[in-house]
Amino acid sequence: MATSTVENYLKAILHLAEDEAATISVGSIAKNLTVTPGTVSAMMKHLSDEKLVDYVPRRSVALTAKGKRQALQVVRRHRLIETFLVQVMGLDWAEVHEEAEVLEHVVSGRLLARMDEMLGYPRYDPHGDPIPNENGEYADPGDLQPLAEVTSGRFRLLRVDDSDSDLLDWLQSHQLLPGREYEIISRDSIAGVMEILVPKNRSHIQIGEKAASRILVEPVL
Amino acid sequence: MATSTVENYLKAILHLAEDEAATISVGSIAKNLTVTPGTVSAMMKHLSDEKLVDYVPRRSVALTAKGKRQALQVVRRHRLIETFLVQVMGLDWAEVHEEAEVLEHVVSGRLLARMDEMLGYPRYDPHGDPIPNENGEYADPGDLQPLAEVTSGRFRLLRVDDSDSDLLDWLQSHQLLPGREYEIISRDSIAGVMEILVPKNRSHIQIGEKAASRILVEPVL
DNA sequence: AATATTATCTTGACTTCTCAAGATAAAAAA
DNA sequence: TTTTTTATCTTGAGAAGTCAAGATAATATT
Structure with a gap:
């Protein structure tokens, strides 16, 4: 099992990759996670050993299939949790991001499945972000x-x-x-x-x- | 804020203290948390520095008022979460202990308050254990x-x-x-x-x- | 009291994640 | 091309929590 820290790195890289605008550099990851570039370098080496990213020092960073799969599961957990907190628990949509940021690393599969079920297998979270399914597939977001x-x-x-x-x-x-x-x-x-x-x-x-x-x-x- | 580890030590000491049968020795805490006695010694020194326990090496361990207060809050979180998982989420009462064991360290006050509210401020969890209120007070458990x-x-x-x-x-x-x-x-x-x-x-x-x-x-x- | 047993403590080492600071490579400017 | 700037990497060190193993104290036994 990946640590919370590793999950956050994977998620950050996925988001940078989805964001056409941004390039995935060590520096951009560092900025995203507010750590120093040196810390990211060390972590990239580690993630590379774990076969979660393809890392060519000074050249490029990219998620492997394995890394992307894990990153999508974290995103799935995050968005499902946000949806649950808003729909079921009646929290304000402005305050659920922070909560989900920590819960996404600790909810069990059982609990997550139950949330999904209670929510009727939603495909979008309260902010309109698509929720990956168990295979890491997004619903077609249409043309936004x-x-x-x-x-x-x-x-x-x-x-x-x-x-x-x-x-x-x-x-x-x-x-x-x-x-x-x-x-x-x-x-x-x-x-x-x-x-x-x-x-x-x-x-x-x-x-x-x-x-x-x-x-x-x-x-x- | 106390780390999860510290919270677990406080909870363990509280439980040993409530359990008339058991004495609070370094060894008993070690057994309870399945760590080695040496690890507990080091932690007692740390908790003592933090004024969470009164620790006399080789003699005694006891929670300070501050330590007890924090321990009771952890217990409160644990039991409220268990109750929520069973009552609201429909999980099996046999499986919620494990879930609560990790969630108790991460739920925000806001989320906890919302659970409490949704449950109607319960005084006992699904196993019949009393839930401390926000001031750390238990309902009278009667004579069991x-x-x-x-x-x-x-x-x-x-x-x-x-x-x-x-x-x-x-x-x-x-x-x-x-x-x-x-x-x-x-x-x-x-x-x-x-x-x-x-x-x-x-x-x-x-x-x-x-x-x-x-x-x-x-x-x- | 002398010895054996058990409980506790201390020390050194390991893991994971982090930063600071100096080294190196790549890109931009001159 | 040479110099400057920027990005990245490496190394050393620190914090938190853990264990193993040896040292010490307390308790039991003889």
Whole structure:
């Protein structure tokens, strides 16, 4: 069994790999986990010995099939736990990330299976992130684009960055939740602000570009 | 914050202290935690530095007020978690001890409070063990005695040793559960076997002395 | 009291993860 | 190409928890 630390490294590498933007360098992993590059170097050597990553010093880092499988299981545990904490235990979606960050390393398979069952085998967590199944397969996330890149019309909110709890709090207080539909009223690209309509209560909300870039949506005809 | 290891030492010492039978020696703690006596010596020195135990080398070990407070909080977490796993998640009472053993060190106060609330602030866990409240106070456990020491008549089963999952499985399969009443039909002290009646299904069950000593009951008139 | 047994303690060593600091290689600038 | 900057690697050291083995103290036995 991998230690919590090893699981966190695998998860970090997986996330960097999924993030087209970022390259997987020792430095990027170090920044992600807030440890020093030297610490990462040592750990890469270790993970390489364990056949969890393909590591060519000074050149590249990549998960092996084995490493990716384990990383996906950690992600699965994390998201299933978050979903459970929100749906079953009624915790606020802004506060479950931290909890899941520690629980993901300790819940037993039995307990996890029970959560999954109680939740009806969900495919997305409360933030809209897909939950890998037991074989590490994601449901097709559809074609998402950042709200910041949508110019006009209606859209369905599908996914938000779960790591910023202030953003999550703000979204919730304005009824901006995954699964629901909204409409762009106006957009000022110079000022970097867009205004959207919340049909439910007919309120208008202003969103800046930075926040809008962290909200993934799908256009609706 | 105390580490998991430290919490386990405090819990072990508390349990030995509550167990009239056992003396709190370095050796007994070592046996309880399955580590070597030398390891315990080192840890006692450490806990003493932290003012969690009063430790006189080669003489005595006792929890300080601070140590006892922390130990009771660990016990509280453990039992609340067990109760949650059984009541809310529907896990088998025989399997929750292991789960709780690890979760007790990582659940946040927030999550614990939510469990407590969902359960309606229970005072006993599924095995009948009392759950300390937030101030570390137990509900009065009443006057319990081991079933092995009851000679005849009716009794209410109140509490069972939660550390032996085989015993728990057996109890459950025979409908012997905390809170319910049963009656002693006969008793053979030479053979060390007693026979009891389960009113619910009128079945008769034979119990040996060893198992009966781990079941705490209260006589019913 | 002398000896044997048992309990406890101390020391040295190992594991896992971490950082600091200096060494080295690669990339960018001159 | 030479120099500077940046990224990465290596080494040494520390914290936490553990065991093995030898030292010491306390208790039992004779």
